[in-house]
Amino acid sequence: MEEKPQIGYSKKVMDHFLNPRNVGEVEDADGIGIVGNPVCGDLMQVSIRVEDEIITEIKFKTFGCGSAIATASMVTELAEGKSLDEALEITRQDVADELEGLPPIKMHCSNLAADALHKAIEDYRQKQAKKAES
Amino acid sequence: MxxxxxxxxxxxxxxxxxxxxxxxxxxxxxxxxxxxxxxxxxxxxxxxxxxxxxxxxxxxxxxxxxxxxxxxxxxxxxxxxxxxxxxxxxxxxxxxxxxxxxxxxxxxxxxxxxxxxxxxxxxxxxxxxxxxxxxxxxxxxxxxxxxxxxxxxxxxxxxxxxxxxxxxxxxxxxxxxxxxxxxxxxxxxxxxxxxxxxxxxxxxxxxxxxxxxxxxxxxxxxxxxxxxxxxxxxxxxxxxxxxxxxxxxxxAAEEMHHESRRLTALRDALIREILAIEDAYLTGHPAQRLPNHASFRFGRIEGESILLNLDTVHDIQVATGSACTSQTLEPSHVLLAIGLKHEEAHGSVVMTLGRSNTDADIPVVVDAVEKTVQRLRAITAL
CATH class of the missing domain: 3.40.640.10 (Type I PLP-dependent aspartate aminotransferase-like (Major domain))
Known part of the structure; x- marks a missing residue:
């Protein structure tokens, strides 16, 4: 079959861009991850609530382009209800695949959501370690 | 549209x-x-x-x-x-x-x-x-x-x-x-x-x-x-x-005088109304500018998102000089040359009017831009 070139964003990207899931900030979050840089046009924050090693609540905030918003929204959907170890397995490629692909140029610059999630988990674990110490 | x-x-x-x-x-x-x-x-x-x-x-x-x-x-x-x-x-x-x-x-x-x-x-x-x-x-x-x-x-x-x-x-x-x-x-x-x-x-x-x-x-x-x-x-x-x-x-030669007066009025209304939005700024010269040209930057949000939202939600087509829409991922050299920082250039929106635009378009566009800015600012991490 002839491969159809994808023009612009996929329907799934547009859906998450127009109706982003889990926007905002988890109140008294257990872990927060911030990645990106406004100079590059992307700044993403993911905050999580963790109960018994499970992500029970996850929210995001993003300054960025359409795919930055869509990937952040998607990663919250993928991670919600997962264990921390499972969530750490979520890759940038997984996010892109779930969104039915991203334009090649967007794969690196605005596909930061998985990184922000991983950072939030790291942040949670560091906080837990500190608690254990004291 | x-x-x-x-x-x-x-x-x-x-x-x-x-x-x-x-x-x-x-x-x-x-x-x-x-x-x-x-x-x-x-x-x-x-x-x-x-x-x-x-x-x-x-x-x-x-x-x-x-x-x-x-x-x-x-x-x-x-x-x-x-x-x-x-x-x-x-x-x-x-x-x-x-x-x-x-x-x-x-x-x-x-x-x-x-x-x-x-x-x-x-x-x-x-x-x-x-x-x-x-x-x-x-x-x-x-x-x-x-x-x-x-x-x-x-x-x-x-x-x-x-x-x-x-x-x-x-x-x-x-x-x-x-x-x-x-x-x-x-x-x-x-x-x-x-x-x-x-x-x-x-x-x-x-x-x-x-x-x-x-x-x-x-x-x-x-x-x-x-x-x-x-x-x-x-x-x-x-x-x-x-x-x-x-x-x-x-x-164009025959109609320019009349048309540019008409477009200048539309442009000025558009600029006036959009600059009333918080953290919105004009780019370019306020008076020494093309009669059909209104260009802005919005703080804390990004131009490609604005463009996509205006198109898909409001059926309004605009342009942006944001890096996120360029093949090089560099912001427009024009915006950098007038002294904007990279993060400021990201919020660029360019509106250029033409023969098909009328007075009735202005409130429609202003309302859509207000809603778009509001929506994206509710998501922004800045």
Whole structure:
């Protein structure tokens, strides 16, 4: 079959861009991850609530382009209800695949959501370690 | 639907389409042939030359050479002009906000041994005339400055620029693609040696553009071939596009005064209302700007998101200079040249009005922009 070139964003990207899931900030979050840089046009924050090693609540905030918003929204959907170890397995490629692909140029610059999630988990674990110490 | 991206593409005026259709269907002859169908085409070509010459105040129609695109006209003027007149010097000048189709031919000249200087602009995008005066020198063979900038709308003081360029240097090329047909241009009164204009910006079809070449200015062809257009642009003439461009130029000349007054009122209303939104700023000059041009930046949100939201939710088409829509992921060089930081340039939105826009569009657009900004600010991490 002839491969159809994808023009612009996929329907799934547009859906998450127009109706982003889990926007905002988890109140008294257990872990927060911030990645990106406004100079590059992307700044993403993911905050999580963790109960018994499970992500029970996850929210995001993003300054960025359409795919930055869509990937952040998607990663919250993928991670919600997962264990921390499972969530750490979520890759940038997984996010892109779930969104039915991203334009090649967007794969690196605005596909930061998985990184922000991983950072939030790291942040949670560091906080837990500190608690254990004291 | 409200279309606000006339800087990037315009619909063909229905009156122009009639002319284009005639030369596509009936009078399709090759103007280089001697039978009547060819002579009809030749007549159309020369009539178009007259109409384009009139629009910009050229001394004679023979000063107009038709090309396929404005990019090609810029290349003919710059590469053809610099190479042909190399004896005058090997220094060339453009501005920090000129179009990529001027900057890249200039860079090509650099590779061929020319020295390139870039004139800076102030925060409104007006050429720094003192700096230009220091840059242009006796061996400056060509200086190229845009008449008006398509991203920020600022109109340059071309007459003053011409005086500076001619005081020490040689030829002035003006890329008037964004300005021609929208504001009056008089190449003779303003002291312009070479000027580029494009058919589509006049509501003509793509496939035609023109270079004005002042009498006495010599160029080297960049496209050798059968010697059409006085040997300066070979290739069988694209009669339907050229004839249509001529008609578009005639209509623009006739309607410009009325139309630019109408668009200025729409533009000013749009700017006034949008600047009332929190953390919204105008880019470009507030008064010395194209009648159809309103450009902004919004703090804390990104231009591609704004563009997508306006299109998919509100059916309004705009442009942005944000890095996120460019192939290089670099913000527009124009926005950086007027002093915006990278994160500020990301919030750029450019609205260019045209013949189809009416008073009724303004509240629709303002409401949609307000909602879009509100929605994206609710998501933003800044």
């Amino acid at each position: 409200v279309y606000l991206d006339h800087a990037s593409s315009r619909p063909v005026d229905p009156r122009v389409l009639v002319v284009a259709g005639r030369y596509l269907r009936e009078d399709f002859g090759n103007p280089s042939t001697l039978y009547s169908r060819g002579l009809t085409a030749r007549t159309a070509l020369e009539e178009a030359r007259v109409k384009v010459a009139r629009l910009i105040g050229a001394e004679t129609p023979s000063c107009i050479v038709f090309t396929a695109t404005a990019t090609e006209a810029n290349n003919l003027a710059l590469v053809g002009g610099a190479l042909r007149n190399r004896k005058m010097g090997t220094h060339v000048v453009t501005s920090a906000i000129d179009h990529i189709s001027v900057i890249n031919p200039m860079k090509q000249l650099q590779k061929q041994g020319f020295e390139l200087s870039i004139a800076p602009v102030n925060s409104y995008g007006i050429i720094d005339l003192d700096a230009l005066g220091r840059i242009v020198r006796a061996d400056t063979v060509l200086s190229s400055i845009n008449y008006a900038n398509d991203e920020i709308g600022t109109i340059e003081p071309i007459h003053e620029i011409s005086e500076i360029v001619h005081e020490n240097g040689n030829y002035l090329h003006v890329n008037a693609t964004a300005a021609a047909g929208t504001i009056p241009i008089d190449v003779q009164a303003e002291g312009i040696d070479l000027l580029t204009l494009s058919s589509n910006e006049l509501y003509g079809p793509r496939g035609a553009a023109a270079l004005y070449i002042k009498k006495g200015v010599r160029l080297q062809p960049v496209l050798p071939g059968g010697g059409q257009e006085r040997g300066l642009r070979s290739g069988t003439e694209n009669i339907f596009s050229v004839a249509a461009m001529g008609e578009a130029a005639r209509l």
